[in-house]
Amino acid sequence: MISARVSQLRSAYPLVVVGAGPAGMAAALGATEAGSAPVLMIDREPEPGGILNQCIHTGFGLHHFKEELTGPEYAQRYLESLLEHDIDISTDSDVVDVDRERRVTLMSPDHGVRTISAGAVLLCMGARERTRGAIRIPGTRPAGVMTAGTAQKLVNLLGYLPGRRAVILGSGDIGLIMARRLTLEGVEVCGVFEIMPHPNGLSRNIVQCLHDFDIPLHLSTTVVEIHGSDRVERVTVAPVDEETWPCLDKAWDIACDTLLVSIGLIPENELSLTLGLRIDPLTQGPEVDSTMHTSREGVFAAGNVVHIHDIVDYVSQEALLAGRSAAAFVSRRMPPADNIRLLPGDNVAYCVPQTISTDREHTIYLRVRHPLEESLLRLGDVYERKLRYVVPGEMVSLKLRPGVLDRFHGDALRIDILPREED
Amino acid sequence: MRYDVVIIGGGVTGCAIARELMRYRVRAVLIEKDCDVGCGTSKANSGIIHGSTHFVPGTLKWRLGWAGNQQWGRLSEELGFGFARIGDLTVAFGEDEVDQLREFQWRCERSGVPRGELWGPERVRAEEPNLSGAVVGALFCPTTGVVNPYEACFSLIESARRNGLELRVDNPVLGIRADENGLWVQTEHELINSRFVVNAAGLYADRVAEMAGAANFTITPRKGEEYLLDKRLQGIVSRIIYPCPSSTSKGVLVIPTFDGTVMVGPTAEEVDDREDLSTTATGAEHVFSKVGRLVPGISERDCIAEFAGLRAVSDTEDFVIGATTVPGFINAAGIQSPGLTAAPAIAEFVIGVLETEGLALEPNEEFLPGIEKPVQVAALTTRERQDLAATDPSFAQVVCRCELVTRGEVLDSIQRGARTLDGLKFRTRAGMGRCQGAFCSLRCMQLLSDSLGLPFAAITKRGEGSWLVIDREDLERRSGEPAP
Structure with a gap:
């Protein structure tokens, strides 16, 4: 395995990513591709890759790479890209604190106890098991x-x-x-x-x-x-x-x-709680807007720390967005704030992000509470889509193109997943 | 070789006696059936040092309980285990219960111990805002404390060993006999000759007494289930909360432990089996329904772990301490609540009995009361952690993320005697947090394996029989055997 380990840490980075699992790696990549560098990625394990490293079965990457990979292969693809960018990786390192001024304190046998200032912080700590x-x-x-x-x-x-x-x-x-x-x-x-x-x-x-x-x-x-x-x-x-x-x-x-x-898994939110982030009781992860920005300025989150994903490809996709957004924050190019709050309705266990805006394209992820054979996804009275079989074990993703919400002028939209009459 | 004293049982009673005994020039050995001290009743304990308002005068429990209470501050200073005198509140839900609290105060006055303070509803609300709004008054007892009982055992035994005690674990007693040469204790591994035997065998004390021919009491296990809550509830109460006690039980309590975890329980149920440490659905239901009445913000969803312990209740319902009809055989038995509180006083009492029975107590001039306190990285400031990491980087390598336990602390606890995953957990807190070892147990097993020079698969949870993993080859080798 190609590995990377930084020998010297800087005292400040434009962007610090906490966790080098699938979310952390995609987020770091998204951020550097969007022009934010150098990025520091911190992980407690000796190698980057997170839980992918122990997932030696196949089934990863069908959406993202259009081929079936094992977990370590999926991680390796990302790691190879990461090494081409200006990204420092500090492994065997535990982040023990992130304060409200975005100072990140880590402990590691290589670096001791170090506090690093970050322009933006990306939380990618994943989940733990119940x-x-x-x-x-x-x-x-x-x-x-x-x-x-x-x-x-x-x-x-x-x-x-x-x-x-x-x-x-x-x-x-x-x-x-x-x-x-x-x-x-x-x-x-x-x-x-x-x-x-x-x-x-x-x-x-x-x-x-x-x-x-x-x-x-x-x-x-x-x-x-x-x-x-x-x-x-x-x-x-x-x-x-x-x-x-x-x-x-x-x-x-x-x-x-x-x-x-x-x-079941629970988002790993020790640091989110230390930071006083607003937590969505439905996901048990931090609330995020459509850029994956949390309730605290300059703190972004992606992956299982936000909500439990079914497949890793969606984690990567969400984290890429978070990384790009964090880079935009650092260079003060953030888009205008969201103007619509999404409200989980009938048979919707949760949805992420919790807010969206009318002027951009969005992907909304949600999970149902109970299975339905033939169903209908309804977004207020502005949008409807037929769905096939839905089950709680599989996320539903909804791509909203700009223009769909043009005739909507409220500030909250309810999402329902309803049984569909046979047509 | 002949000992002056053999102590049977390494619970808090045996450990406290051992440590106190080492103040004198005495040749002593403590034998314990399990692989570690403090692993029976002492471990599965509420960890409360009961205050003055909770004792019923006239009993040995009361006398030694209150005397013991006052020694814990000094002991924890000398030995470095976790102890804090946080006080307790016994809360009243009606005027009849307020009257009961007044009676407790009079009881204290009559026996000459601090009577506590009676608080009205406003004071209760101001001090403990998360208590039920239906509480109309409370008795505040400032002399109550919380302690980590297993830590107390580990440090008492470490101190005793530093001062000359011999310790033998994994060494159950099989028989005891007396002759002109004193007492002979046959264990699974050796025959030990001693002038005195102190029976601190907890749940098995009646059987040990029977072996010696000194049976005159019985022990009945009384089970208590306890439920540990997630650390996010830290601070929901800042004192131990008691309901008004009934005639049979102290009731279900809310206990802010020394480490900041909130614990609720215990139940009290007589059982037949001295090894029955199971928790039950009815126990959980009982605890959470009672606790909800005291602190409505607590629910069963907050639970991260549960355990049960067995109180060693004697048929006299009081401590059974003293000499017996068998010369040299001394009981320290029937040590149920407030046994932990009383332990330091029980130790002094037993030493008094030994002296009366003829043991010469010549002071040990070299006795060292203190031990080197283990480092606890989680309790340090960032500055202190930096300094420590600069001298030893293993104290910057996190093993358990939930409780922030470092490799340095784990290695130190192995040096001090941890041999199993549980031994390590109760010494360092690694694995005690909200993920319950899902993350760190394999790392801890690796460190035990490396440090002790044992194969990874030989590491156990808590001694023989509690194997954790198997080798692939082992699976193949035994594949012909019938399934368990």
Whole structure:
């Protein structure tokens, strides 16, 4: 792998990017291409690439590069471009503070504790996994319970296995990928259990990771108890009713030594909170305008730190925009402020960005709350689009061309995703 | 070789006794069945140093509880573990409960301990604005504190060892007998001869007493579940919040821990199994419904982790401390709440018993009360962190991002005795934050493996049986075996 590591840090950079995963790399590239240089990119891991480095399966880049790549290949493509630009990369470095004057403090064994002034800051910290504690699974606390992402790192980067016989709770994409991965490694995967009546991951992962390997998927079923004093010995699973209450009279036990949890991601917003950014309770990430600018001047955000994406290509696209916008901010060429707030309505879990303007082209990302076979996306009474099958596990993107909103004069637009009558 | 004293059990009681004993020229060994000290009842504890208003006079619990309370400030200064006297509020929801608070004050006056301050609703609102609006008054007790109980155990034992104590972990007791040469303790690994045996075996103290032929009490485990909340709730209350107690229980509390995490609990449920550390759906429901009444801003969605502990309740409901019918065999048992509070006083009490029973207490002139305090990078200013990083860059390499624990701190804790992932977690806080080790556990395992010279797959969560990962070859080798 081509790697880059800066030996000397400057005391000030026009732009500092926190995180060198897919969002950070695309943002840094966007910023330098838009004329902002040098950029400092900071990451806590020894190599740039973020979580892509442990995603050794294929399926990345179909939209962006028009070919199917593995995670490390996707990262490598970006890294090669980055090295052609004026970008300093500080790895093994943790950003511990960003203050309101955009002074970024990092800690690293190479640079010690350093504070760097930034013209603009780009937050690209990604997400973290929800854990067992977040859903309070009753039972004991033995070894053998881990998040699917930790197991992925363990297997793919360190070369060890989490156990011999595993149950996977949650049908998030990482859980599905790990069901296949562990099966290929010779671990027995007893099944994937999902509390909701629909899967949470991409449809292609359900097919390619579960169906193709005969791994059972139990919908509307969850783990209600963990057993074992030192190491997991078994778990109790039970079906749930419409309100997701477990029906304990129908519970059964599964002997296993490992429980992987893949129950969702949460934007990693420690720094966003330190900065006092306005957080959208629906995404749990910072609110952003159509340029990916947060509620604090000169602070931009992109990728999973803003909202949880389904595929990495959209992360790159969003981060490229954020990088360009940050460069525009540094050179004082920001476009006029947005004039329309988007309001998530029927069957819309959230939408990003939270505001748009009438004078530019926008891509709006949103997720539905429950699946619909035939649906209709409606933007106030100014725009409508037919959609095919929509599911919570897959983002809906909506490209709005300038002119679409010409006849709209309000300041808020509601987005609904409605069932469509057969036509 | 013959010891003067064998202490059985490395909970806070055993650790405190061991450390106090080292003030004298005594040959002593502490044996612990688990792989680390402080890993049983002491670890899964509310971490409260109870104040004067919470004791019922007349019991040994009261006498040693209040005496112990006053020693924690000095101990934490000497040993550097986390302790703060943050005070507590017992809140009243009606006039009848205010009357109850007045009674507590009279009770304190009669026994000559500080009686606390009765606050009206305005004062309560001003001091603790996030308490329920239905609170009409509260008793403020400034003598209450919070401590990290496992840290207290680690530093007490470190101090004791510096002053000559021998420590043997992973060493369960199998039998005890007495003859003309004193007491013989047979463990899984050795036969130990000693003049005195101190039984600080917690949940198993009645069984240890039985082995020695001194059974005259029983221990019943009483389970308490606790729920830890996300650090964003730090500051939601600044004192421990108690409801008015019922006749059977202190109730469910809101505890701002020393580290800034808010903890809610405990439950109180008698169980049969001395190893039953499971949490339950009903326990969670009970805790969060009770807590919501005290502080409406707390909900189960704030939970990041939960755990359960077992109180070692004796059939006398009081501490069982003292000599027995077996010469040289001394109990320090039935140590339930306020056992942690009382621990320093229990230690002095037990040493008094040892002296009465004939142990010569010759002062140890070389006794050093302090230990080198571990560095805690998270608690330092940026300036201090810079200076530290300049001398040792490993203190600028972050291992646990949630709690800001550096490689330097992890390596230091391994030097001081951490052998497992949990041992490391409870010494450094690595893995205790909101991601619950999802990020740092593999890094911590690598550091343990490198430092201890053990294979990566040999690192455990908390000792034998709690294996964490397996080798690929191991999977193949055992693939013929039936599934677990």
